[in-house]
Amino acid sequence: MILNLDLPFEPKLLEEINNIGIRKYFLEGDTIINIGNNIKSMPILISGVLKILREDHNGDELLLYFLKQGESCAMTLNCCTRNAKSEIRAVAETNVEILFLPNTKMEEWSANYKSWRNFVFDSYHQRFSELLETIDKIAFLNMDERLLVLLKDKTELQHSLEINQTHQEIANELNTSRVVISRLLKKLERLGKIELHRNRIKIIHL
DNA sequence: ACATTAATTGTGT
């Protein structure tokens, strides 16, 4: 099957990836990787959006960043090469299609293909930047601003102006309480920026 | 069509 990841891999590597990679499909909300899972293959996102979450000792979670087409998770990449357990959770934000590459090939490809090395480095770099961004948001933005950024990200990542989530779920992603989110959303609604429905938020303009 | 119920959302303290 022809696979176009829009990644600048050498034809030979691309062929290997096509032969060896295993394609899997997940539905929105599915957990693809959980904390503590042993990572035996490395994922590359073919389509859709993944969200990467961190969890604290109480089980409270926090959204770290999103992954979209052609991207991979540096955290998993890291685990992959060391054969370690995952320290993050990956959940399908939309329906997703993922290509899994066995970690046994990682070293060989790194040695043989420049484009693979570049891809791995770029992935690390991208994730690192995103993590910094996330830290900045948590440290320097108020909750109302963080919520606004999240809504913007979500609408941009999906194509739709509807977010099908409860206030509770959003609160979990931002690691705050449902009441806070409800109040902030209500404020946004009064400003005419959004429309609130049960399990659904319609974006008017942000 | 109506009643019941569970889940989600809204608001005052």
Next chain:
DNA sequence: ACACAATTAATGT
């Protein structure tokens, strides 16, 4: 943060 009220959606009769 908690408690409770109000609203909504789903389901059964």
